Amino acid sequence: MNDRRRTADESRDDPDTSTKGTRPPHRGRRVTDALESRATAFRVRLGLGELGSLPVVVVLVAVWIVFQSLNENFLSPRNLSNLSVDIVGTGLIAVGIVFVLLIGQLDLSVGSVSGLAAAVFAVLNVNSGVPEWLALIIAVLTGTAVGAIQGFSFARTRVPAFVVTLAGLLTWNGLMLYILGTSGTINLDENGLVADLTSYYFTHDSAAYGVAAIGAGLVFLASYRDRQRRKAIGMPHRSLVEIGMRTGVLAVVAFAAAFVLNRFQGLPLAFLIFLVVVAGLDIVLRRTHYGRQVYALGGGVEAARRASLGVIRVQTAVLAVSGTMAAIGGLFLASRITSVSQASGSGVLLLNAIAAAVIGGTSLFGGRGTTWSAVLGMLVIESVASGMAITDTPVAVQFMITGGVLFAAVVIDSFARRSQEAHGRA
Amino acid sequence: MPAPPLLALRGVCKRYGVLQVLEDIELEVRAGQVVALLGDNGAGKSTLVKVISGVAPADKGVIEWEGRNVQIRRPHDARDLGIATVYQDLALCGNLDVVGNLFLGREIRRFGFLDEVEMERRTRELLEHLATGVPDLRAPVVSLSSGQRQTVAIARSLLGDPRVLLLDEPTASLGIRQTNEVLDLVDRLRDRGLAVLLISHNMGDVKALADRAAVLRLGRNNGFFDVNTVSQEQIISSITGAAENVPRRMASREEEW
Known part of the structure; x- marks a missing residue:
């Protein structure tokens, strides 16, 4: 009890050991200073259990090193480029799962919904001759509608979402089988719009480098303008060195990725769409009124209600987002194999999507996480899968390893939560 | 003749079903x-x-505000x-930071996006008036001490003046x-x-x-x-x-x- 109180007092009284919010201005003109302040802030974050995406990055690097040493083709441009496309379908579904996890719920229907959307598209386009773009929109809206129905039922009845969506898992899978009828498998147009989603590459080198430059430039501009505004009204702000370093690290990663992708077939359209969607939804979550409500619901429904937030509206919207993302993800998965079958959306898809979000650092307890965890989590899962395939390891071992990583992620999540609460108990 | 009290209750009654919880309550706050x-x-x-x-x-009774x-x-x-109320359980969102909790449900927006800078500035201003130890404004509230959390809850109720x-x-x-x-x-x-x-x-x-x-x-x-x-x-x-x-x-x- 006693030393808990001491830690809380220290972090309040001594601005140097507290995190970025209270960092005094004009600190760190030189790189060493900036590094030092980062290091201190980092140690405090470690102590608070706010590891964020650090563990998953460590795991990813470890996985890559192991498989590269087992087979030197693992980090080849071809394999990495394929990896960047393979993560997209399930990754988009995982982004929807992140939203649901943030409000402290779970959506078990995303697999079935993704299959349903793909089936709706295939039946409309291939069997009924509806134009591709229209069939695509209807398929995505099907996911939105299904999600909204589930969300509203869960919000109104206050039955936990995982129960409502468990019923959905069966219902929508049944509906998909009904729509597909006896035909079983429907092949998509090999040169169609949906097939292009995962087969189109921006082959010119400038595309990948341009995207990397724009991405890094936007991040720099945003942090720089934030700094200028804070500085103008005399509030704590990041030093230019720190902004430079952060943007620098990001730019190095982005340009390295662009370099690798260009050495195979260029920038895959699917990967670009994935990054744009994730970045866009990240801004929605962290910088809009709606996103703040999503996080607030994860922090406490009662507190949100007292702050007069529209709890039912937000819960419905979150499940609708997850349904929409499931539908979009399902179309990408169908695009990858240019067909829709009775097996679409089944198997480990649902589990992989949930595992990706959790491995990436989104908390199962609600209220903590970002859409980027879907990218990082999927990278880990697909790297293991691809490494196993490349080294001829049986799929049984792949399941066990992915399971182990997921278990570790859950333990870290639980540890982080307990550590935060212990600090608050002073 | 002194000024009327800011808030006055006269003969206030409240009944839950058959249970008379409040009867003819008088109260003045200046x-x-x-x-x-x-x-x-x-x-x-x-x-x-x-x-x-x-x-x-x-159910019954009169509430007066400055005599009206x-x-x-x-x-x-x-x-x-x-009139602002701070409930016993505080009703804070543990995962949001101090600024997020203070402005929950009445966020300041700029071009449609949350204006974190302005919200943080006002939070800082408010807390500097209130508390001796200003907590880390960007720490999740769950990691604050219960006294600091109480301060945050009170500060939040003060936002609407x-x-x-x-x-x-x-x-x-x-x-x-x-x-x-x-x-x-x-x-x-x-x-x-x-x-x-x-x-x-x-x-x-x-x-x-x-x-x-x-x-x-x-x-x-x-x-x-x-x-x-x-x-x-x-x-x-x-x-x-x-x-x-x-x-x-x-x-x-x-x-x-």
Whole structure:
């Protein structure tokens, strides 16, 4: 009890050991200073259990090193480029799962919904001759509608979402089988719009480098303008060195990725769409009124209600987002194999999507996480899968390893939560 | 003729089903004054707070605001008048940071996006006025101490510039040091001219802070006291009903209110 109180007092009284919010201005003109302040802030974050995406990055690097040493083709441009496309379908579904996890719920229907959307598209386009773009929109809206129905039922009845969506898992899978009828498998147009989603590459080198430059430039501009505004009204702000370093690290990663992708077939359209969607939804979550409500619901429904937030509206919207993302993800998965079958959306898809979000650092307890965890989590899962395939390891071992990583992620999540609460108990 | 009190309750009654929870309650709160609302469990303190904050409107009786009759039928009405309430469980979102909690549900927006800079500036300004140790504004509230959380909850209620503040057991779960911090904070609010209605079980807090004490017993007024002149024993006996002191009760109301 006693030393808990001491830690809380220290972090309040001594601005140097507290995190970025209270960092005094004009600190760190030189790189060493900036590094030092980062290091201190980092140690405090470690102590608070706010590891964020650090563990998953460590795991990813470890996985890559192991498989590269087992087979030197693992980090080849071809394999990495394929990896960047393979993560997209399930990754988009995982982004929807992140939203649901943030409000402290779970959506078990995303697999079935993704299959349903793909089936709706295939039946409309291939069997009924509806134009591709229209069939695509209807398929995505099907996911939105299904999600909204589930969300509203869960919000109104206050039955936990995982129960409502468990019923959905069966219902929508049944509906998909009904729509597909006896035909079983429907092949998509090999040169169609949906097939292009995962087969189109921006082959010119400038595309990948341009995207990397724009991405890094936007991040720099945003942090720089934030700094200028804070500085103008005399509030704590990041030093230019720190902004430079952060943007620098990001730019190095982005340009390295662009370099690798260009050495195979260029920038895959699917990967670009994935990054744009994730970045866009990240801004929605962290910088809009709606996103703040999503996080607030994860922090406490009662507190949100007292702050007069529209709890039912937000819960419905979150499940609708997850349904929409499931539908979009399902179309990408169908695009990858240019067909829709009775097996679409089944198997480990649902589990992989949930595992990706959790491995990436989104908390199962609600209220903590970002859409980027879907990218990082999927990278880990697909790297293991691809490494196993490349080294001829049986799929049984792949399941066990992915399971182990997921278990570790859950333990870290639980540890982080307990550590935060212990600090608050002073 | 003195100015009318900021908030006055006259003959307020509240009934839950067959249970008469409040009967003919009288209460006055003046600007720049801390009034302690005392009473045993089940005396009706929390119900009275709900009546004033609009969560559970009164069945009968008159509520006056600066001498005018007003209706408080919903939480919204109370907020519009300038009455802010800090509930015992604080109702904070543990995962959001201090700034996020303060502005939850009334975020400042700029071009449609949250204006974090402006919100942080106002938070900083507000907390610097209130508290000695300003907590890390970007730390999740769950990692703050309970005293700091109490400060955040009070600060949040002050955002709408209220004139009356209802505090439900603000020190119930705090240690000695943090209790003192919160008491200091309430003291500063009184100096800023706020009227504070403080619900507490802790006679120490009441003696240290309150100007007046109103005692409820079994849903009725059971005495008004000037905390500075009346002994603790007298107040306690009024709370427990050990000495029914009817003449004194009437007299003290006439003199002191």
